[in-house]
Amino acid sequence: MNVVITPAxxxxxxxxxxxxxxxxxxxxxxxxxIFGVMRVINIAHGTILMLGAYTTFWSFHILGLNPYLSLLxxxxxMFLLGVLLQRTFVRRVVDAPELSSLLLTFGxxxxxxxxxxxxxxxxxxxxxxxxxxxxxxxFAFSKSRVISFAFAVTLSLFAFWxxxxxxxxxAIRATSQSREVAxxxxxxxxxxxxYSFGIASALSAAGGSLVAVMVAIQPEMGQVYTxxxxxxIVLGGAGNYPGALxxxxxxxxxxxxxxxxxxxxxxxAVAYLxxxxxxxxxxxxLLGGRST
Amino acid sequence: xxxxxxxxxxxxxxxxxxxxxVNRCSLSLARGKIYGLIGPNGSGKTTLFNCITGLERRDEGxxxxxxxxxxxxxxxxxxxxGIGRTFQIIRVFPELTALENLLVVTQGPFEAARRxxxxxxxxxxxxxxxxxxxxxxxxxxxxxxxxxxxxMTDPELILLDEPAAGVNPTLLNELLAAITxxxxxxxxxxxxxxxxxxxxxxxxxxFVLDYGEKIAEGPPGxxxxxxxxxxxxxxx
Numbered sequence: 001m002n003v004v005i006t007p008a009x010x011x012x013x014x015x016x017x018x019x020x021x022x023x024x025x026x027x028x029x030x031x032x033x034i035f036g037v038m039r040v041i042n043i044a045h046g047t048i049l050m051l052g053a054y055t056t057f058w059s060f061h062i063l064g065l066n067p068y069l070s071l072l073x074x075x076x077x078m079f080l081l082g083v084l085l086q087r088t089f090v091r092r093v094v095d096a097p098e099l100s101s102l103l104l105t106f107g108x109x110x111x112x113x114x115x116x117x118x119x120x121x122x123x124x125x126x127x128x129x130x131x132x133x134x135x136x137x138x139f140a141f142s143k144s145r146v147i148s149f150a151f152a153v154t155l156s157l158f159a160f161w162x163x164x165x166x167x168x169x170x171a172i173r174a175t176s177q178s179r180e181v182a183x184x185x186x187x188x189x190x191x192x193x194x195y196s197f198g199i200a201s202a203l204s205a206a207g208g209s210l211v212a213v214m215v216a217i218q219p220e221m222g223q224v225y226t227x228x229x230x231x232x233i234v235l236g237g238a239g240n241y242p243g244a245l246x247x248x249x250x251x252x253x254x255x256x257x258x259x260x261x262x263x264x265x266x267x268x269a270v271a272y273l274x275x276x277x278x279x280x281x282x283x284x285x286l287l288g289g290r291s292t
Numbered sequence: 293x294x295x296x297x298x299x300x301x302x303x304x305x306x307x308x309x310x311x312x313x314v315n316r317c318s319l320s321l322a323r324g325k326i327y328g329l330i331g332p333n334g335s336g337k338t339t340l341f342n343c344i345t346g347l348e349r350r351d352e353g354x355x356x357x358x359x360x361x362x363x364x365x366x367x368x369x370x371x372x373x374g375i376g377r378t379f380q381i382i383r384v385f386p387e388l389t390a391l392e393n394l395l396v397v398t399q400g401p402f403e404a405a406r407r408x409x410x411x412x413x414x415x416x417x418x419x420x421x422x423x424x425x426x427x428x429x430x431x432x433x434x435x436x437x438x439x440x441x442x443x444m445t446d447p448e449l450i451l452l453d454e455p456a457a458g459v460n461p462t463l464l465n466e467l468l469a470a471i472t473x474x475x476x477x478x479x480x481x482x483x484x485x486x487x488x489x490x491x492x493x494x495x496x497x498x499f500v501l502d503y504g505e506k507i508a509e510g511p512p513g514x515x516x517x518x519x520x521x522x523x524x525x526x527x528x
Contacts (some may be wrong), residue, residue, distance in 0.1 A: 083506075166404070167395075167396075169463070170388065170392055170395065170396045171396055172386065173385070173388060173396075174385045174388060174393075174396045174397075177385040177388070178383050178385060179388060180347060180379075180383070181368075181383040181384075181385070182385075183346075183347065183366070183367035183368050183371070184345050184347065184367050184368075184370075184371050184376075184377050185371060185396070185397035185441065185445075186368050186371035186372045186397055186399065186445055187368055187396070187397065188368045189367075189368065190366075192367055245375075257324075
């Protein structure tokens, strides 16, 4: 390709990368939380994101609710769904081999996607809310992306603060570091699992509500977010919560930067190439994962 | 009711597949005393600890704490009734700070818990490291941290799984002093320990396990002379 790459173009993709990355961080933090606490890879994580997006779509479409205000609906709703899934299904496979939890969450994902297809059809939906861009010097910022970024960063930092500072957050981290010890110290591990799955699902739903204004909404939209979140927690180190935040930003940057040099189809593959490389060279993640 | 034992283990059996790890084991602990639990490797000491604390579900038998059944309770419920334990291999929460390691186990109001945590850290001279991640502490410091974490909930019965293993002599003396100090406060302590000097020096009564069965029980002097105990350790 004979395209001249100017500094302004690089700046533009760096900004786009960070804007996209914050959303990846937010969603991946949920996946990291479930994995950290229960050692379960939740294949249905992106599916819950899809349900969050539909919540935003319908509350916008029917009630005319501001998509950003719909976070107040989608997050509690998906928190409850997460708690319900944990209580009925996932808790049965917490101590089982990984394959059991992978199959179970894969099954949950298929079931939810099919229910969504039945209920909402496979038509592409969109929430046309904020279009256009802010212009600042040579850079253009899509309005919806900037606002989503702000929400994603705020929610991620809040979740992080919650894990670091509150008593429940500390109990969640303690459980993810050693379940047995947490138990004999008097922590009700089952309850911690419920909260963790609920919080993780709320984070994923928030991601769904935020992307609802930017991308087409359809029942299978969640899968790519499951994969990307998985990639992010591998990048950041499995079970490493700050690592998930960093990994998301990194994924956003890598995707956008590679799109500068490569065609879109190839740049999508670059992220997965990165996954393979990290697994080969630094399997514990860039920040180092948990030792156990 | 003063004579009622604080912990009564009666006829507890635990099998793993075809292996009987603990076989009809009965122990009775009186309040305010230090007990030792010894036996060759694989004799079921840790499994018995796990059956008492609820980490393993016993197959047969009963465990009573202060008169009430606790077999069948979940580990956190056993802990909240007043039984604390340490592990053979130290288990602190490596990515929580020393202070957080203590605070995370408490139930009551935060300020009181924080005062108690700081007091306990001072007690084992870790107060200057309270904001350090537990994973960065030395082996001995982690051991002390785990020990005081047990004390955070002010348990009446404390189970210590090899407290002396890998601890240097200076630290060991502090630890032993702390254990007798707890006994003097009225706590009951059950210690699994391979260091015979430690366990014989501390315990008032010793239980000996071999192949999951209790083969002897008595004061240290009697145990040391018991033919079956000698046989279990050294062979016939």
